[in-house]
Amino acid sequence: MAERPRDPNTEEMAALPAPAPAGEDPTFAELLALRRQLTMDPAAGLMMEGVALAAIARAHGTPTWVYSAGTLRRRLGLLQGALDDARAKAQVHFAVKANPNLAVLRTLAEAGAGADVVSEGELRLARAAGIAADHIVFSGVGKTLAEIRYALAEGIQQINAESAEEVEMISAIATAMGVEAPVALRVNPDVDAKTHAKITTGKSENKFGIAIGDAPALYARMASLPGIRPVGVAVHIGSQITAGVSAYRIAYGHLADLVRALRAQGLPVERVDCGGGLGIPYRDEPPPAPAALAGAIAATLGNLGVELMVEPGRWISGPAGVLLASVILQKTGAERRFVVVDAAMNDLVRPAMYDAWHGIVPVSPADYVAPIAPCDVVGPICETGDTFTRNRGLPSLDPGSLVAFLDAGAYGASMSSTYNSRPLAAEILVDGDRFAVVRERQTQEALLAGQKLPSWLAGAT
Known part of the structure; x- marks a missing residue:
């Protein structure tokens, strides 16, 4: 029997350095100690698994997303193992919105994950990655008629309906197609997950799901409609939940009462x-x-005799990725030092959108041990918001020096854009001592592709 991956949140913690004092950023060594896929080699510099990030930059340039296949597999295994140990065995459906890269999805599919999708595009990606239709759940508050038709034609495991209006839509479409739609009702339990306001989804003022008090009547309505087979209930209370599991226990308790x-x-x-x-x-x-x-799932839902599902995204893929960037220049301003890198908010928008914190580690072994001083790390986009961090301790970095933005494997590339007409960055998958491009860097020509001049401007150049 294969050895289960160790959980970095449990037994490995004893070997880690003590947390940084309140108000102080963790050191480079402390950041790497919590991320076992990253190590600092005294000659080759920062490594992901068995590959030097500097070698990837030399071969493919920057900015570039780099993902660790071993980390994807390990974290999926940790979650599956925890569920099994708690006797809360559940199907794990990876939330494709976190990282829709085809190679990432195939890696997780081969390790046993299904998919949670929120668009036809994500459904098509999941199928292209080899995920069986009957292992795919379609969530989301605004599915179009075309998306519902496509999902039913594919024969997916279930659709999570989020409104009475959507239930009626599904019934009409399924009846016209001559099929029966497996539908779960997503309920809103009005539970505060204590996460960022922009990513909480389980409070009564959020747009998601049915008020839990209205769910019994609507579920009964589903059972009476043609073309619908009610299969269960669903909940999702938010993203990046770190304030313990009490919110989960409360939400799942409400869900258990609803099932009864x-x-x-x-x-x-x-x-x-x-x-x-x-x-x-x-x-x-x-x-x-x-x-x-x-444990929260087992304590609240484990004795109901139902099939259980979970839909992790960030927890699996977030730590698996870094954004590799090069320093363009250092600029000494009137009040502070600016480190300008070739990555920008169009690549990694989380700091600008959520005031998110990402560790930033030099790739060079010399830079890793050099004295540090406060600086602002910024991108080249013409927005003040194109700032990754303020007053972060980094060494003096020459033009061309490499840095890695940590924990960028979720909601990084998937939220990137071409703002300021900047091409989308390349994506690389590392697996042991090998690596491959899994999404080519967008070309300048591709940015223009599809744009056309109207006939009255045909003579323009």
Whole structure:
């Protein structure tokens, strides 16, 4: 029997350095100690698994996303193992929105993950990655008619409906197609997950799901409609949840009460979709471990005799990725030093959008041990918001020096854009001592492709 991966949130913690004092950023060594896929080689510099990041930069340039296949597999295995140990065995559906790279999805599919999708595009990617249709859940508050038709034609495992109006849409489409749609009802339990306001999804003022008090009547309505087979209930209370698992326990407790109430009405409930949202430590915050989440599921839902599902995204892929960037120049301003890199907010928007903190580590072994001083790390985009961090301790960095933005494997490339007409960055997958391009860098020509001049401007040059 293969050895189960160790959980970095449990037994490995004893070997780690003490957390940085309150208000102080962790050191480079402390950041790497928590990320076992990254090591500093005294000759080759920062390594991901067995590959030098400097070698990737020489071969493919920057900015470039780099993903660790070993980390993807390991973290999926940790979550699956925690669920099994808690006797809360559940299907794991990776949230494709976190990282829709085809090679990432194939790596997870080969390790047993299904997919949680929120668009036709994500569904097509999941299928192209080899994920079986009956291992795909379609979530999202605004599915179009075309998307529902496509999902039903593919024969996916279930659609998570989020409104009475959507339920009626699904019924009409399925009836016209002559198929039966497996539908779970997503409920909003009005639980505050204590996460960023822009990524909380389980409070009553959020746009997601059905108010839990309205769910019994709507579930009964689903059971009476043609073309719909009610299969269960679903919940998702937010993303990057790090304030313990109490919010999960409360939400899942409400869900368990709902299942019992539905069954008391004679309504069938086969499945409970527990959602995702488990957070990761970007800085030095202690997130809940997978075992804690599994325990919350087992304690509240484990005795209901239902199929269980979870939909992690960030927890699996976030730590697996870095954004590799080159220093363009250092600029000494009137009040501070600016390190200008060739990555920008169009690549990694999280700091600008969420005030998110990402570790930044020099790639060169000499830079890694050089004295540090405060600086602002910024990109070249014409926005003041194109700032990755302020007053971060970094060494003096010459033009061409490399830095790695840590924990960029979730909501990094998937949220990038071509703002300021900047091509999308390349994506690389590392697996042991080998690496390959898994998405080519967008060319300048590709940025123009598809644009056309109207006839009255045909003579323009």
